Amino acid sequence: MRMVDLIEKKRNGQLLNKEEIQFIIRGYVSGDIPDYQISAWLMAIYFQGMLAEETAELTLAMAQSGKQIDLGKYGLHCIDKHSTGGVGDKTTLIVAPLVAACGVKIAKMSGRGLGFTGGTIDKLEAIPGFHTELSEEAFLKQVADIGLAVTAQSADIVPADKKLYALRDVTGTVNSIPLIASSVMSKKIAAGAQGIVLDVKYGSGAFMPDIEQARTLAEIMVDIGNKLERKTIAILSDMNQPLGNAVGNSLEILEVVDSLQGTGPADLLEVCLLLGSWMLIAAGKTDCVGEGKRLLQKALDSGAAWQKFCQLISAQKGDLLKVQNKELFLAPYVKTYQAPEDAFIQNIDAGLVGRAAMMLGAGRETKESTIDFGAGLVILKKTGEKVLTGESLLKIYTSDAQKAESSMDILRKALVLGQERPVLPMANTIVV
Ligand code: URA
Numbered sequence: 295m296r297m298v299d300l301i302e303k304k305r306n307g308q309l310l311n312k313e314e315i316q317f318i319i320r321g322y323v324s325g326d327i328p329d330y331q332i333s334a335w336l337m338a339i340y341f342q343g344m345l346a347e348e349t350a351e352l353t354l355a356m357a358q359s360g361k362q363i364d365l366g367k368y369g370l371h372c373i374d375k376h377s378t379g380g381v382g383d384k385t386t387l388i389v390a391p392l393v394a395a396c397g398v399k400i401a402k403m404s405g406r407g408l409g410f411t412g413g414t415i416d417k418l419e420a421i422p423g424f425h426t427e428l429s430e431e432a433f434l435k436q437v438a439d440i441g442l443a444v445t446a447q448s449a450d451i452v453p454a455d456k457k458l459y460a461l462r463d464v465t466g467t468v469n470s471i472p473l474i475a476s477s478v479m480s481k482k483i484a485a486g487a488q489g490i491v492l493d494v495k496y497g498s499g500a501f502m503p504d505i506e507q508a509r510t511l512a513e514i515m516v517d518i519g520n521k522l523e524r525k526t527i528a529i530l531s532d533m534n535q536p537l538g539n540a541v542g543n544s545l546e547i548l549e550v551v552d553s554l555q556g557t558g559p560a561d562l563l564e565v566c567l568l569l570g571s572w573m574l575i576a577a578g579k580t581d582c583v584g585e586g587k588r589l590l591q592k593a594l595d596s597g598a599a600w601q602k603f604c605q606l607i608s609a610q611k612g613d614l615l616k617v618q619n620k621e622l623f624l625a626p627y628v629k630t631y632q633a634p635e636d637a638f639i640q641n642i643d644a645g646l647v648g649r650a651a652m653m654l655g656a657g658r659e660t661k662e663s664t665i666d667f668g669a670g671l672v673i674l675k676k677t678g679e680k681v682l683t684g685e686s687l688l689k690i691y692t693s694d695a696q697k698a699e700s701s702m703d704i705l706r707k708a709l710v711l712g713q714e715r716p717v718l719p720m721a722n723t724i725v726v
């Protein structure tokens with residue numbers, strides 16, 4: 295087999311079979327096939343797409359490119375959750391303790407942020423001392439002991455995705471349904487959870503621009519998971535405006551604390567309760583969303599979910615006192631943006647907000663960039679709210695005054711004001 299023939303085959307819109315896909319993935323991971331040929335192949339997929347069975351074969355080949363964890367072998371039945379990425383998306387840190395407090399085991403491998411979307415591991419590293427790199431043994435022991443562990447994905451799990459994702463990021467090929475589906479599902483399959491709940495986001499702050507494309511992506515991933523005997527469910531959720539109010543690592547952890555103490559933003563809690571109920575359904579704890587939400591609300595109201603989060607921090611050596619006292623580092627240069635007129639907020643473009651937060655220092659422009667955990671912004675008024683002249687609409691935090699000016703320019707564009715009361719986006723209730 296020659297890689298150039300397989301590139302041409304895909305370029306011409308033909309199907310690749312299992313052996314061909316395995317040849318490509320094995321060759322890329324071993325270093326026999328160079329980046330430039332894989333780049334051409336990725337671009338051919340970007341334009342020609344893949345059929346569902348090709349995407350499933352690609353997912354399997356990627357999952358098999360490294361170590362696969364068999365949680366069942368350790369007597370663990372776990373439920374996993376994955377978001378396709380968004381702005382202000384701190385749901386894992388709320389949902390995981392909530393669901394674990396209801397007696398479901400969560401062995402969560404999470405990623406770092408890249409570009410304008412954030413990553414759970416970066417958010418956790420805003421907690422001084424928190425260990426995000428657990429050995430497999432320590433990870434599984436913690437899941438068995440307290441029902442919950444969150445670790446960065448180790449290098450030996452789905453090495454194909456690590457290489458492919460980095461290449462997609464610099465070749466304009468991230469935004470492709472078969473490539474996203476195989477990237478997400480290969481990691482979920484290799485991580486070994488028996489149930490998977492996917493949060494597929496759509497809108498300006500997501501990889502899928504609209505709900506139709508999000509549904510197509512969700513259906514492909516659900517199909518792959520269920521065929522491999524993992525109970526897989528997806529919800530489609532709105533990412534046209536940032537989720538919750540905080541964007542940036544320390545700020546988001548503070549919002550997680552508020553949410554677990556019952557004072558978090560309503561839109562964030564709504565998505566968390568929906569995701570959490572489907573996780574309870576996947577675990578067999580209930581068979582309906584209403585009952586799931588009731589169980590989760592009980593875990594929230596009783597303080598059990600907050601206690602579970604505290605247990606997670608202590609188990610992974612984070613400074614619990616700093617979190618309990620809400621004393622995380624925040625960048626010193628603070629500026630607010632005030633409403634120039636009486637108006638309604640028509641829209642808050644999540645993609646632009648994500649870019650502004652990255653510019654403030656909260657995200658990575660390249661894989662090598664370092665993050666300022668204290669940088670970011672807090673949105674004080676959300677879409678649909680009426681604001682009066684001079685009222686504060688958002689607050690930014692940065693360590694670099696120059697960055698404040700350029701990101702404020704972006705944020706002024708992101709926050710669209712108008713005289714009409716806008717129609718609010720529909721609720722996140724679509725389940726695939
Ligand atoms: N999240 C992933 O894990 N992979 C993608 O390709 C996009 C979002």
